Amino acid sequence: MTTWPRPVPLIGDDTAASERAADPTGWALPEPDRAGLYRTIGARRDVRRYRPDPVPDEVLTRVLGAAHAAPSVGHSQPWRFVVVRDPAVRDRAAVLTDRERLRQAAQLEPEAGARLLDLQLEGVREAPLGVVVCCDRRTPAAGVLGRATFPDADLWSCAAAIQNLWLAARAEGLGLGWVTLFRPAELGELLALPDGVVTLGWLCLGWPDERPPAPGLERAGWSRRQPLEDVVLTDRWPATDPAPPPNRLRSPEPAAVVGARDAADRLLTPPGSLGVLDRAVDRAVALGRTELTGGTLLLAAADHPVTGHGVSAFPVSTTRDIAAAAVAGQALGATAARTAGLDVVVVDAGVHGTAVPGALAVRPVGVRGDLLTAPAMTPDDVATLLAAGRRLGAERGRRPAWSRSARWGWATRPWRRRWPAGCCTWNRPTWSGWVPARTRRWWTGSGRWSTRPSPAPGGAWTRCARWPSSADRSWPSWxxxxxxxxxxxxxxxxxxxxxxxxxxxxxxxxxxxxxxxxxxxxxxxxxxxxxxxxxxxxxxxxxxxxxxxxxxxxxxxxxxxxx
Known part of the structure; x- marks a missing residue:
C-alpha cells in the first residue's frame, strides 16, 4: 500500500495532530526562556525615581514594539502611544497630578490620605520620557468583533499593551511608573486629543534611580499582596462571600477640625503634608490653642525585638545612629527644629544595647519579647513609659521659653528651669550643707528629692548631673x-x-x-x-x-x- 506524505502548509501551523498528541508540552519555550520570563514578571516594579540620562531610540523602539504586540479585541489594535519629551509639557502634567493627589487624599481615611501625600510622584517631571497610552474609541462598539457584548474590551486591550511595555522595559533595565492621578479631560486637553480618544494614564519611562526589591506601595504599608489561594475560585463564586477590596474613604470629620483645615489651606503649604502632625495641629487649632510661642521636638527612640525576624527595612544600628546624631544636633529634624527656635529632647526608650549617651533614658527593665513568643514589654514597663511620657510632657509644657547663652550654659534665666523627674545626682544641697558623696538621690519633679528612682532606675538623665557643676545650670523650684x-x-x-x-x-x-x-x-x-x-x-x-x-x-x- 502506498503512503503519501502529509501536506505541510507554507504558512500557519505546520505541526500534525499526531505530533501534538504525542507531545502536548512540545510548544513550551526552552527552560532558560521560561525562567527568564517568570523572573521578569516577578521583578517588575512601579518605579518613582529616575535619572536624567536619555533613553536610546533603539531601546524605546523595542519597548514600544513589545507593547504593540499585545492582544486586542477583534484585532482592533486601538492603542496609540504619545511619547512626551518636552519638559514644559511634563511640568504641566505634574501640576495636574499634584492637584488631583490633594483632591483624592481629602476623600480617604486619614492614614491612607497621609500615605498618599507621602508617595514620591515626581517621576512625571524627573523621567526623561512620558508615554501616554491612548485608546481610540471612535469606532462603534458593535462594529468591532467582541465589543458588542463587552464594550470596554478595547480598554482592556490597551491595558494588555501597557503590561507588555512594562515587562519589556524591565527586561531592558528601564524603570516604568504608571500614574493615574489625572482627570481624563484635563490630560486629554493637555495633549490635544480629539473627541472619542481617551487616555489610560501617564507612563513615566527612564533609567531608574532606585532598585526597589518589593512593590513600593507594599513597602510603604499601603497594602500587601494577597495569597494566591485567596484570589483563585473554582467553578463559581463561593457561597461564603470573600471580603471585597478595602475601602479607604474617610468618614466625616468634626466641623471644627474641618474649619481648621480650611484655614490652613490659606497657608503656603500643601494641606496635610505633615501627616499625623498636621492632623494634631488641626485639632489643637480647633480647640483654640493657636497662640504658640515655642515648643519642643521630642524624639523617642527604641528598637523592637520583632526586627530580629527581618521585618524592618534597616539594620538595628540605624536607631542608635539617628538618636546619637539628634543628641549631637546633626540630625536633619533636630537641626530644623533648633533653626525654628524649638528645643530638642531625645529620649532613649529602649534602643538596642547600652543607653544612648546624652539622651534621657527611660528604658524598659523587664523582659522584652518579639510578639511571637512573648509580648514586646511587660505591663509594668508600659505603665512606666506612659507615666514618664506624661511627666515629661507636663514638664515641657510648664517650662517657659528662654534664649540660650554661652555664659550660663543652658539659658539666660537658669533659676526658672526645673529638673525633669527622674534626674539623679550623687550629691544634693540640704539645709546644713551637702549630702556626703555616693549618696544617690532622685529628683521627683514635685519639689523634693527621693531615695527611690523615679521614673527610670538608671537615673541617666544627662541634663541633671552632679551638682554643683558648671556644665549644668538647671535649678529646681526652691x-x-x-x-x-x-x-x-x-x-x-x-x-x-x-x-x-x-x-x-x-x-x-x-x-x-x-x-x-x-x-x-x-x-x-x-x-x-x-x-x-x-x-x-x-x-x-x-x-x-x-x-x-x-x-x-x-x-x-x-x-x-x-x-
Missing amino acids: PARCWGRRRPARWWSSTGSPPRWPHWSPWGWSRPRSRRWWPGSAAGSAGTSWCCRRWASSRCWTSGCGPVKASGRCSPRGCCVTG
Whole structure:
C-alpha cells in the first residue's frame, strides 16, 4: 500500500495532530526562556525615581514594539502611544497630578490620605520620557468583533499593551511608573486629543534611580499582596462571600477640625503634608490653642525585638545612629527644629544595647519579647513609659521659653528651669550643707528629692548631673532662700525674679566678710524681714540683726550672714 506524505502548509501551523498528541508540552519555550520570563514578571516594579540620562531610540523602539504586540479585541489594535519629551509639557502634567493627589487624599481615611501625600510622584517631571497610552474609541462598539457584548474590551486591550511595555522595559533595565492621578479631560486637553480618544494614564519611562526589591506601595504599608489561594475560585463564586477590596474613604470629620483645615489651606503649604502632625495641629487649632510661642521636638527612640525576624527595612544600628546624631544636633529634624527656635529632647526608650549617651533614658527593665513568643514589654514597663511620657510632657509644657547663652550654659534665666523627674545626682544641697558623696538621690519633679528612682532606675538623665557643676545650670523650684559662697553661688527668689543685689558675682561673694541680706524677693536692704542662708554655717537674725536661731532652717522673720 502506498503512503503519501502529509501536506505541510507554507504558512500557519505546520505541526500534525499526531505530533501534538504525542507531545502536548512540545510548544513550551526552552527552560532558560521560561525562567527568564517568570523572573521578569516577578521583578517588575512601579518605579518613582529616575535619572536624567536619555533613553536610546533603539531601546524605546523595542519597548514600544513589545507593547504593540499585545492582544486586542477583534484585532482592533486601538492603542496609540504619545511619547512626551518636552519638559514644559511634563511640568504641566505634574501640576495636574499634584492637584488631583490633594483632591483624592481629602476623600480617604486619614492614614491612607497621609500615605498618599507621602508617595514620591515626581517621576512625571524627573523621567526623561512620558508615554501616554491612548485608546481610540471612535469606532462603534458593535462594529468591532467582541465589543458588542463587552464594550470596554478595547480598554482592556490597551491595558494588555501597557503590561507588555512594562515587562519589556524591565527586561531592558528601564524603570516604568504608571500614574493615574489625572482627570481624563484635563490630560486629554493637555495633549490635544480629539473627541472619542481617551487616555489610560501617564507612563513615566527612564533609567531608574532606585532598585526597589518589593512593590513600593507594599513597602510603604499601603497594602500587601494577597495569597494566591485567596484570589483563585473554582467553578463559581463561593457561597461564603470573600471580603471585597478595602475601602479607604474617610468618614466625616468634626466641623471644627474641618474649619481648621480650611484655614490652613490659606497657608503656603500643601494641606496635610505633615501627616499625623498636621492632623494634631488641626485639632489643637480647633480647640483654640493657636497662640504658640515655642515648643519642643521630642524624639523617642527604641528598637523592637520583632526586627530580629527581618521585618524592618534597616539594620538595628540605624536607631542608635539617628538618636546619637539628634543628641549631637546633626540630625536633619533636630537641626530644623533648633533653626525654628524649638528645643530638642531625645529620649532613649529602649534602643538596642547600652543607653544612648546624652539622651534621657527611660528604658524598659523587664523582659522584652518579639510578639511571637512573648509580648514586646511587660505591663509594668508600659505603665512606666506612659507615666514618664506624661511627666515629661507636663514638664515641657510648664517650662517657659528662654534664649540660650554661652555664659550660663543652658539659658539666660537658669533659676526658672526645673529638673525633669527622674534626674539623679550623687550629691544634693540640704539645709546644713551637702549630702556626703555616693549618696544617690532622685529628683521627683514635685519639689523634693527621693531615695527611690523615679521614673527610670538608671537615673541617666544627662541634663541633671552632679551638682554643683558648671556644665549644668538647671535649678529646681526652691523656696525663697539665698545661697552663699559655695559654687555655684546663687540667690533664689520665690517669685522667680532675677536676683539683684550689690557686689555679687556668679562664683561667690565679691566682698568676703561683708554682711548681706536676702528678703525672698528681687531686692534686699537692711532693716526688713529676711530669709537668708549660707551653706553649713548660717546664722539667723531678726530684722535688727539680733540672733533668733543659730542652726537649722532660717527664721521666717529674717536673717543675715557674714561672708
